[in-house]
Amino acid sequence: MSVTAAKSHYQSEAFARRLRARYAAERNFKIAGIAAIAIASLMLVVLLSSIVTKGYTAFWQAQVRVEVTFDKAQVEERNYTAILRQGLYAQFPEITERGARRTLNELLSSGAPYELEAMVTRDPSIVGTTRTVWVRADDEVDQFVKGYFTRSGPEAERRLNDAKIAAVDALVAKGALVQSFNTTLFSAGDSREAEQAGIWGAIVGSLLTLLVTMSLSVPIGIAAAVYLEEFAPKNKWTDLIEVNINNLAAVPSIIFGLLGLAVFLGFFGLPRSAPLVGGLVMALMTLPVIIISARVALKSVPPSIREAALGIGASPLQTVTHHVLPLAMPGILTGTIIGMARALGETAPLLMIGMVAFIVDIPHGWTDSATVLPVQIYMWADSPERAFTERTSAAIMILLGFLILMNGLAVFLRKKFERRW
Amino acid sequence: MITRKHVFTAAAAVALSVAATGTVQAQSRDQIRAVGSSTVFPFTTAVAEAFGKGGKFKTPVVESTGTGGGLKLFCAGVGPAHPDIANASRRIKKSEVEQCAANGVTQITELKIGFDGIALAYSKKAPAVELTTAVIWKALAKDVPVDGKMVANPYKKWSDIDPKLPNAEIEVLGPPPTSGTRDTFNELAMLEGCKKVPEVKKIVTDDKAFEKACMTIREDGGYVEAGENDNLIVQKLNANPSAFGVFGYSYIDQNRDKLQAAKMDGVELTAQNVAGGKYELSRPLYVYVKNAHAGVIPGIREFIAEYTSERAVGDDGYLSDKGLIAEPKDARDAARTSAMNLTPLQL
Numbered sequence A: 001m002s003v004t005a006a007k008s009h010y011q012s013e014a015f016a017r018r019l020r021a022r023y024a025a026e027r028n029f030k031i032a033g034i035a036a037i038a039i040a041s042l043m044l045v046v047l048l049s050s051i052v053t054k055g056y057t058a059f060w061q062a063q064v065r066v067e068v069t070f071d072k073a074q075v076e077e078r079n080y081t082a083i084l085r086q087g088l089y090a091q092f093p094e095i096t097e098r099g100a101r102r103t104l105n106e107l108l109s110s111g112a113p114y115e116l117e118a119m120v121t122r123d124p125s126i127v128g129t130t131r132t133v134w135v136r137a138d139d140e141v142d143q144f145v146k147g148y149f150t151r152s153g154p155e156a157e158r159r160l161n162d163a164k165i166a167a168v169d170a171l172v173a174k175g176a177l178v179q180s181f182n183t184t185l186f187s188a189g190d191s192r193e194a195e196q197a198g199i200w201g202a203i204v205g206s207l208l209t210l211l212v213t214m215s216l217s218v219p220i221g222i223a224a225a226v227y228l229e230e231f232a233p234k235n236k237w238t239d240l241i242e243v244n245i246n247n248l249a250a251v252p253s254i255i256f257g258l259l260g261l262a263v264f265l266g267f268f269g270l271p272r273s274a275p276l277v278g279g280l281v282m283a284l285m286t287l288p289v290i291i292i293s294a295r296v297a298l299k300s301v302p303p304s305i306r307e308a309a310l311g312i313g314a315s316p317l318q319t320v321t322h323h324v325l326p327l328a329m330p331g332i333l334t335g336t337i338i339g340m341a342r343a344l345g346e347t348a349p350l351l352m353i354g355m356v357a358f359i360v361d362i363p364h365g366w367t368d369s370a371t372v373l374p375v376q377i378y379m380w381a382d383s384p385e386r387a388f389t390e391r392t393s394a395a396i397m398i399l400l401g402f403l404i405l406m407n408g409l410a411v412f413l414r415k416k417f418e419r420r421w
Numbered sequence B: 001m002i003t004r005k006h007v008f009t010a011a012a013a014v015a016l017s018v019a020a021t022g023t024v025q026a027q028s029r030d031q032i033r034a035v036g037s038s039t040v041f042p043f044t045t046a047v048a049e050a051f052g053k054g055g056k057f058k059t060p061v062v063e064s065t066g067t068g069g070g071l072k073l074f075c076a077g078v079g080p081a082h083p084d085i086a087n088a089s090r091r092i093k094k095s096e097v098e099q100c101a102a103n104g105v106t107q108i109t110e111l112k113i114g115f116d117g118i119a120l121a122y123s124k125k126a127p128a129v130e131l132t133t134a135v136i137w138k139a140l141a142k143d144v145p146v147d148g149k150m151v152a153n154p155y156k157k158w159s160d161i162d163p164k165l166p167n168a169e170i171e172v173l174g175p176p177p178t179s180g181t182r183d184t185f186n187e188l189a190m191l192e193g194c195k196k197v198p199e200v201k202k203i204v205t206d207d208k209a210f211e212k213a214c215m216t217i218r219e220d221g222g223y224v225e226a227g228e229n230d231n232l233i234v235q236k237l238n239a240n241p242s243a244f245g246v247f248g249y250s251y252i253d254q255n256r257d258k259l260q261a262a263k264m265d266g267v268e269l270t271a272q273n274v275a276g277g278k279y280e281l282s283r284p285l286y287v288y289v290k291n292a293h294a295g296v297i298p299g300i301r302e303f304i305a306e307y308t309s310e311r312a313v314g315d316d317g318y319l320s321d322k323g324l325i326a327e328p329k330d331a332r333d334a335a336r337t338s339a340m341n342l343t344p345l346q347l
Helices: A013-059 A072-076 A080-091 A098-105 A112-122 A139-145 A162-174 A200-231 A236-249 A253-267 A275-299 A303-311 A316-344 A348-352 A373-381 A387-417 B002-027 B041-053 B067-074 B094-102 B133-140 B180-195 B198-203 B207-215 B230-239 B249-254 B271-275 B300-308 B329-340
Strands: A060-069 A130-136 A177-181 B033-036 B061-063 B085-088 B108-123 B143-146 B149-152 B172-174 B223-225 B244-248 B259-261 B282-290
Touching: A013 A060, A013 A387, A060 A080, A060 A139, A072 A080, A080 A098, A080 A112, A098 A162, A112 A130, A139 A162, A139 A177, A139 A387, A162 A177, A200 A236, A200 A275, A200 A316, A200 A373, A200 A387, A236 A275, A253 A275, A253 A348, A275 A316, A275 A348, A303 A316, A316 A387, A373 A387, B033 B041, B033 B067, B041 B061, B041 B085, B041 B300, B067 B085, B067 B094, B067 B282, B108 B180, B108 B230, B108 B249, B108 B271, B108 B300, B108 B329, B133 B180, B143 B198, B149 B198, B172 B180, B172 B230, B180 B198, B180 B207, B180 B244, B180 B282, B198 B207, B230 B244, B244 B249, B244 B259, B282 B300, B300 B329
Parallel strands: B033 B061, B033 B085, B172 B223, B172 B244
Antiparallel strands: A060 A130, A060 A177, B085 B282, B108 B244, B108 B259, B108 B282, B143 B149
C-alpha cells in the first residue's frame, strides 16, 4: 500500500553486503580449489613428460647387421667372438691394422657372441652356413645414434673417438646399423652392460613377492577384520588391538624390513634375497591396511541385512559368510589392491633382507635370489653409464603402467560390484 | 568356533611349512654371494656377470651395503647363511679381522683389485681450476686457524682463500657421511690437507682432537650433502657452473663430456697418474674372500680366477672400461698367484 513501508531485513544494505561477501567467499574457494588441482596436474604433467621424454628412446636399441659364417671348427671350440669379428671385419676391408680393428670390435655389444651361441643351440643345422644376423650394438654406439653424445669438441672428451664415429657413419650409410624395438629390455635380467640389461628378472621377482604377500595378507587380513568387526566383544583388549593396528599402518616400512631381518633371516634361517622373505615382510606391511579397509567395508553393510538374516534363523556365521562378507567384498578388494599396489612400489623393507642386489639370473622359485621393479629402477639410476639414464625412465614407465593397471582394476571392481543403500 | 579354530590352524600350518621349506633351502647354496662397498659394486658385478656367462656356475648375487656393513655381514660367521665375498673401498681393519676370527672366520684371502680416484669435478662450462688438498680443507673445514685461534670458517668465496682461485661462492656437493666415498674424502682430502696447514697442529695439540678438527666439515652451506645419486649432482653442477661435486673416477670417466676434474697440486686425474701414485686423492680397492667357503660353495676358486685374470683387471680389461684403475703388471701377477693359493691375510 504505502510506498514508504519499511524495507524488509532481507532488502537492507547490510544484508546485501553480507550476501555479496558470501558469494565472493564461495567464488574464491572455488578458484583456490581449481588452482590447487591445476598446480597438482601441472606437477604430474611435468613429472610424466620428463620421464617419457627421457625414457621413450630406451624402447629402441641400435642393432648392427653382420654376415657371419658359422665355421664348424670355430663352433666346436665355442669361439663365437672370432666368428662375429670375421663378419664385422668383412664389412671394413680397408681396416687391417690391429688397433683400428679393436675400435671396430667395440661397436658391438660384448653380449653379441652369446647371441650367436644361442642361435646355434636353437638350430644346430646352421653350422657351416653363412647367415645375416642382427646383433646388439654397444650401449655407447646406441647412445650416439640416438643423439645423446656429441660429435664435436676435443676427441679426448668425447665418449666416441673419430675412428669410431667414422665406422658408425659408414654402417648407418650402408643401412647396416638401425634402431629396432628393444626386446632385451623386456626379456633379460639385469646386466652391467646397458644394452644387455632388462627388467624381466625384476618383473618376475615382483610377481613372486606379490603372490606370497597376497596369499598371506588377504586371508589373514579378512579373517582378522571379520572377527574384530562381527564377533569380537567390545572390551579394552579389542580396543588395544584396534589402536595397535591403526598404529602399525603408519609405521615406516623400513621397520618391517628390520623385523624381517631379525625374524625370518635370523630366527627361521630363510635365505637372503628370496622373494619368499620379501613377500612375508610385505605381507606384514600390508596387513594393517587390508584389515582397516576390510573393517570399513564390513561396517558399511547396513545392520538391517544382518538382522534380516538372523531373523529368519541364520546362525551368526551364516549371516557373515552368506550375506555380510559378499556385500562387503568390493570394498575389501579395493583396499587389498591398493595395499598390493603399495607393496609393488616399496623398496625400503627389501634393503634389509638383501633384495636390493645385482641379480642377473631370472628367478624360478620362491627361494631363488630376486629383486623387484622399484629396486631395479633405483639400481639403474645409480649406474654411471649414460645409457642407464633412459632405461631408468623406461623402467619407471613400466612400473607406472603396472600401478595404473592395479588401481584401474580396483576402480573397475568397485564400480561393478558396488551396492548403494 | 570350530571354523575359527580351523582358520588359525590353517594359517599356522602355512607359516610353518613356508618356514620349513626355507630352512631346507638355506642349508645349501649353489650361488656365490657378495656384499660390501658401493664403490667396488660396479666392478664385482661386472666380474660376476662375465663369470655367470661362462655357463658353468650361477651368476653371483652382489649387494651394495657399504664397506663397513658388508664386512660386518661377512664376519658374522661361516656357512651358507653368510656371504662368501666382501667388497671394500678401504683395507679391512684389525678390529674387523678380530671380529671375524671371533665368529670362526679365521682365514681370509685378500685381493687388491686396483685403484679408485676421487676428484672435485665441475661443469665443462666453467674455466679450469687447480686445487690442493690444503685449499680444499680450508674451503670445507668447520673451523680454520685465524691469528692463532680456531674460528668458524670465515671463507665464503674461493678467492678468499687464494686470490688466484675464482671469485665464486664455495659450494661443494658431496656424499653423505654414510658413504664410503665420504670416508675416503675425509681421510685423503680433509686430513691430508689439514696436515699441510701447519698452524692447526700448533693450536690443536691432542692427536684425537686434531683428527676431529681436521675431518669436521662445515655446516653453513659451503658443503651440501647431495645424496648418493651422481646423475642428480651432474644436473645441479650444470645449472650452477661455479659449484663442485665430489665424484669417483669411474663416474668422471663415463661423463667426461659433461664434467671436468680439478687438477690436484698440478696433477691431472688420469688412470696413469692414479696408478703411478702421483694423484693424491686415490685409494686401493679390495675384495675379501672367505677361505672356508672355497670348495663348499661351488665356483669360489673360479670366481677368484676370473677376478684376477688379465681380461678383467688387465690394462685393457673389461674393468678398465668400467673405470677401475689397474695395478702395475708385476703387482697383478703376484696378487694372482697368492689369491689362487688362497694365501690367508696377515695383518
